[in-house]
Amino acid sequence: MDVIGQGVKEGILLILSLDPELIQVTLLSLQVSLSALLVSGLLGIPAGTFLALKDFAGRKLILNIIYTLMGLPPVLAGLIVFLVLSNRGPLGEWQLLFTPSAMVIAQVLLGFPLVAGLSARAVMSQRQEAYDTAVMLGATRTIAILSIIREARMGIIAALTTALGRLIAEVGAVMMVGGNIQGKTRVLTTSIVLETRMGHDSRALGIGIILLILAFIIMLLILKLEKRSFKDDSTIQII
Amino acid sequence: MDVIGQGVKEGILLILSLDPELIQVTLLSLQVSLSALLVSGLLGIPAGTFLALKDFAGRKLILNIIYTLMGLPPVLAGLIVFLVLSNRGPLGEWQLLFTPSAMVIAQVLLGFPLVAGLSARAVMSQRQEAYDTAVMLGATRTIAILSIIREARMGIIAALTTALGRLIAEVGAVMMVGGNIQGKTRVLTTSIVLETRMGHDSRALGIGIILLILAFIIMLLILKLEKRSFKDDSTIQII
Amino acid sequence: QQQEEPAPQQQAGDKAPTPEDPQLTLATTTSTQDSGLLDVILPDFEAKTGYQVEVIAVGSGAAMSMGESGDADVLLVHSRAAEDEFIAAGHGVDRHDVMYNDFLIIGPAADPAGIKGGNDAVAAITQISESEAIFLSRGDESGTHKKELSIWRAAGIEPSGDWYNSVGKGMGDTYRMADEMQGYTLIDRATYLANKGNYSLEPMVEGDELLFNPYGVIAVSPEKYPNINYEGATAFIQWIISDETQALIAEFGKDQYGQSLFIPDAK
Amino acid sequence: MTVLFKLSNITKSYGERQVLNAKALEIRAGNIHCLLGPNGSGKTTLLRIMSLLTPNDGGHLEVLGEAVNWQPSQLLRLRRQMAMVTQSSFMFEGSVYYNVAYGLRARKTPKKEIQQRVQESLELLGMSDFIDAPARYLSGGETQKVAIARALAVRPRVLFLDEPTSNIDPSSSLEIEQYIKHINQEYTTTIVLITHNFFQARRLAQHTSLLWEGHIIEEGPTRDMFHNPQDPRTRRFLKGEY
Amino acid sequence: MTVLFKLSNITKSYGERQVLNAKALEIRAGNIHCLLGPNGSGKTTLLRIMSLLTPNDGGHLEVLGEAVNWQPSQLLRLRRQMAMVTQSSFMFEGSVYYNVAYGLRARKTPKKEIQQRVQESLELLGMSDFIDAPARYLSGGETQKVAIARALAVRPRVLFLDEPTSNIDPSSSLEIEQYIKHINQEYTTTIVLITHNFFQARRLAQHTSLLWEGHIIEEGPTRDMFHNPQDPRTRRFLKGEY
Numbered sequence A, B: 001m002d003v004i005g006q007g008v009k010e011g012i013l014l015i016l017s018l019d020p021e022l023i024q025v026t027l028l029s030l031q032v033s034l035s036a037l038l039v040s041g042l043l044g045i046p047a048g049t050f051l052a053l054k055d056f057a058g059r060k061l062i063l064n065i066i067y068t069l070m071g072l073p074p075v076l077a078g079l080i081v082f083l084v085l086s087n088r089g090p091l092g093e094w095q096l097l098f099t100p101s102a103m104v105i106a107q108v109l110l111g112f113p114l115v116a117g118l119s120a121r122a123v124m125s126q127r128q129e130a131y132d133t134a135v136m137l138g139a140t141r142t143i144a145i146l147s148i149i150r151e152a153r154m155g156i157i158a159a160l161t162t163a164l165g166r167l168i169a170e171v172g173a174v175m176m177v178g179g180n181i182q183g184k185t186r187v188l189t190t191s192i193v194l195e196t197r198m199g200h201d202s203r204a205l206g207i208g209i210i211l212l213i214l215a216f217i218i219m220l221l222i223l224k225l226e227k228r229s230f231k232d233d234s235t236i237q238i239i
Numbered sequence C: 001q002q003q004e005e006p007a008p009q010q011q012a013g014d015k016a017p018t019p020e021d022p023q024l025t026l027a028t029t030t031s032t033q034d035s036g037l038l039d040v041i042l043p044d045f046e047a048k049t050g051y052q053v054e055v056i057a058v059g060s061g062a063a064m065s066m067g068e069s070g071d072a073d074v075l076l077v078h079s080r081a082a083e084d085e086f087i088a089a090g091h092g093v094d095r096h097d098v099m100y101n102d103f104l105i106i107g108p109a110a111d112p113a114g115i116k117g118g119n120d121a122v123a124a125i126t127q128i129s130e131s132e133a134i135f136l137s138r139g140d141e142s143g144t145h146k147k148e149l150s151i152w153r154a155a156g157i158e159p160s161g162d163w164y165n166s167v168g169k170g171m172g173d174t175y176r177m178a179d180e181m182q183g184y185t186l187i188d189r190a191t192y193l194a195n196k197g198n199y200s201l202e203p204m205v206e207g208d209e210l211l212f213n214p215y216g217v218i219a220v221s222p223e224k225y226p227n228i229n230y231e232g233a234t235a236f237i238q239w240i241i242s243d244e245t246q247a248l249i250a251e252f253g254k255d256q257y258g259q260s261l262f263i264p265d266a267k
Numbered sequence D, E: 001m002t003v004l005f006k007l008s009n010i011t012k013s014y015g016e017r018q019v020l021n022a023k024a025l026e027i028r029a030g031n032i033h034c035l036l037g038p039n040g041s042g043k044t045t046l047l048r049i050m051s052l053l054t055p056n057d058g059g060h061l062e063v064l065g066e067a068v069n070w071q072p073s074q075l076l077r078l079r080r081q082m083a084m085v086t087q088s089s090f091m092f093e094g095s096v097y098y099n100v101a102y103g104l105r106a107r108k109t110p111k112k113e114i115q116q117r118v119q120e121s122l123e124l125l126g127m128s129d130f131i132d133a134p135a136r137y138l139s140g141g142e143t144q145k146v147a148i149a150r151a152l153a154v155r156p157r158v159l160f161l162d163e164p165t166s167n168i169d170p171s172s173s174l175e176i177e178q179y180i181k182h183i184n185q186e187y188t189t190t191i192v193l194i195t196h197n198f199f200q201a202r203r204l205a206q207h208t209s210l211l212w213e214g215h216i217i218e219e220g221p222t223r224d225m226f227h228n229p230q231d232p233r234t235r236r237f238l239k240g241e242y
């Protein structure tokens, strides 16, 4: 058990040491996961909203496929992107394999279904009145839909935090397409795997703690953002 | 690219072959992920509801920690459970390491924050009126809270499907504490990793396809369940 | 307890000319990375030649399929039969021996199979299978796994049963599991020495010729993939079989473990 | 007559703003007591405090003979004797049957009796045809009728009605008034009624209190209030009569 | 006078049930036209079809001189000339200001003018004090007043009012009626009003249609309808008068 205590200690020491390599790894982790989150959000929120609101043949099927893809194993996502970006793959010429861009692409494959699926759910639970009120006040369709998204923001922020959690914690995909190259594609999670493989449990824990602290800070920022835009943060009173 | 086509073919052949080893691996995958989902749900829905409804000092902090733990790297969850269950760990006597039980425990560590965090969000977005109406009709607190959960079911089902997606796709934790022992703790995701490590890409894809089909069926069942209990499945009409 | 992280050597003075394409991708087995060997020797290569090496550490099988698809420029692997096949199929050129280390069978101090101290691998595993003592197999078609299978073949045994655990993992992870399960396993000396401080398993059988483990370096075929960095691969091969590098390899691990982890054998 | 609700110096603020400051109010058993007042004068807030949905900030509150201590067990016991039709008539997702049966299910009434009582209540409100309809698709008036049926189904000792007929057509409204009178007389159900319909207040209520910016500025028998208001503000307010 | 809305044989069904079957209805520019009828008779449904929120199943619909083709561009153009106070007065999450400014923002009105118009509208409804309050915390009547202010702020050519004063106190209600009359006369705003308050209908509307189970069973000048109803059902319904 002292390994865990030692892991905490090591985590703190690691942070205090300001080891340039660790800083670089941390920044790359951030860069990859946040880029992937951004792309997933930019694609996923509109897609989810569209699927929630537009009734067309095959809509249910697509929604179910998106829900299913929430269960896409990271290794599989990694493998698919690997095959596509590999020299023999259709996009081999782009020479993206083992670069941070490849890692972002693979993570978007994981993040997009999450954001789209959860956003769709959040929008679906909104009420017809919101849309009606908006268009009767002269809003264009687009603005009315944006208003529905605004009303659904709790659920959409939940979608983003969930996706961030998954992306920053994920190792299968980034390992596969990034290759865990020191100084280039090594991120926090692949470092953890490497350290456990080398039997350095407490260092692995230490890096894990850094990752969790990072996640905590980002979550706080996202939630702050949410708070800032809406003052009346009511909860149900249980009396 | 033909690897992907071949992967699809191999997936179909694998299913048709009814390979007893593959069936065993698939069943174990199901057993582990569904057990972990069940436990995560049984703990996470009440915990999330409690955090959404009960106002106490430290509530925000705990919520933020739970949101952060959505970003717990599976490898880290695996490592922690490993250290606890290891021969040298505090629960070493239980001899659970490298058994399906250990895999369930590690997965609950991943599933619980997801279910709790998303359930909390779903419950928080409900309205005071639901609670008021329930208690004024003579419901006990517990029944009133159950009614709120019922109203929040869209969000809670989303929490469960998201968690299922994560658990069935997850490999870091089950690999660490299960050990990927053939015939004993090998599941679909660890098989995929193994196959990719051996360079059997199309077989890895094939197993991945089986996993996705499985996930698809379970999602359909969960969504059916949701439909059965509520007939009025309205979407917002965009006109 | 804690293994020192080998600091990358800073080469002072003369700067090497930057090659045309300085990016060189090396696909190798996890053992060369996990043992720390690459961290020690690669900085010398980079300083001398100006190449930047990107190390992808995977199983031997995956490393070779990466070479096969042109996603790596040069391979450092240990799986002799597969390497020859690889060359024969035209995926690679310029194979050279680099070094070897050896395997040993390790197991719990209690030694339920009673094999401790021997040097006959075949006899040892026969005893393990007869006493049905816990045995862990890598089970991942890695060089180590293939070596293990060849020993079973030599013993004429088809291992199966509850005692035989095929874990499908890398060496470091398998070592960890074997320690937890108090089972026997076949391990390469480098990984064993690098991690033995963490675990309690003891050497049981070593020194058998069957346990010899050669590493080879292969350049990926430039004819198959004109856009790979063949020039860099050649430089890497020339460097790793050079006397100076061979001496570096021979030194590696001596200060920490009192013995070399890898024995250079380039001709 | 017993006093069922006894309030003294009950205050309630939201942020800086005090929205209720009720010096004294008593509601007697068997009465129909009406709360009048302009929008935002605190009627709903007062009703919510009496029905134990919102805790008061200060003052003393006695409900059904007990000083309120806000303990769950007390709340449950007291609320089981009450029912309420809120201003917004919240409907649970599900059928009309599900909604009207809710209070009976909460009381563990046998299924047979639930069915009978639900049917009875819906019939009284002329909503039998809608028993299987999804409650959320009802029209405004239909929703209110179901909310009334739902409250009546539990046969409460005290019934809180917050503008219960605001969306209901006049003839249905008169019928409902008849029924309110009936249960008040037959079962001595005490009724606290908020309405903006002065005619309704006069037809139904024995007692009326008038709220003004959170204060009870006039109180007494309904007849007196309408014929001989004391406070100039009451006079002004009642002139808005149509 | 121009005809702004022309409906013939407009039908609407939900599932098996036909809830609307309006043979013929015309609403003239500058009129205040009232829709009366029991709960569930299809008033809101009819209003939603005229305001282009719900597509009709069958029949022919002409709005502001155009045959409706339900194309987004047409809908936007037509709706920009309308405003509506719905029965439930949905409020967007945010302040009262945010809500009242919504329609102006949608029209890209300059910020200065928005501020001025919001203040004006709120003042008219006596809700200036609430400009920064979260809209979801308002009382029932306050919410309705804000909804009216929100509709007025865009200065519509046609104003749909679905029981707009159902939760508003009598004196405010009278003031609002005055204001409705005023904009009708001053700006020739056409108004379609649903109400259960017969007095309000008589005070405001030139024309009235009476709906009964989806059918328009009586139509004409309001005065005639109340003094000399033709259909026996109309007579029965209006007897519910209080």
Ligand SMILES: Nc1ncnc2c1ncn2[C@@H]1O[C@H](COP(=O)(O)OP(=O)(O)OP(=O)(O)O)[C@@H](O)[C@H]1O
Pocket (backbone or CB within 6 Å): D137, D138, D139, D140, D141, D142, D167, D169, E014, E019, E037, E038, E039, E040, E041, E042, E043, E044, E045, E046, E087
């Ligand atoms: N989405 C829907 N699905 C099914 N039935 C509906 C739906 N919307 C309305 N109805 C039904 O259509 C009928 C007419 O509804 P409408 O809202 O037009 O009534 P209304 O005349 O406005 O009544 P009220 O005076 O109570 O507001 C009602 O009986 C209602 O239950």
Ligand SMILES: Nc1ncnc2c1ncn2[C@@H]1O[C@H](COP(=O)(O)OP(=O)(O)OP(=O)(O)O)[C@@H](O)[C@H]1O
Pocket (backbone or CB within 6 Å): D014, D019, D037, D038, D039, D040, D041, D042, D043, D044, D045, D046, D087, E137, E138, E139, E140, E141, E142, E167, E169
């Ligand atoms: N949660 C809240 N936060 C802030 N202000 C509130 C809250 N609830 C009510 N108020 C304010 O308290 C005042 C009294 O509200 P209440 O609902 O009691 O009025 P009311 O007399 O029922 O009015 P109405 O006739 O419009 O229903 C209102 O001005 C309202 O804006």
Ligand SMILES: [Mg+2]
Pocket (backbone or CB within 6 Å): D043, D044, D045, D087, D162, E139, E140, E141
């Ligand atoms: Mg009120």
Ligand SMILES: [Mg+2]
Pocket (backbone or CB within 6 Å): D139, D140, D141, E043, E044, E045, E087, E162
């Ligand atoms: Mg209506």
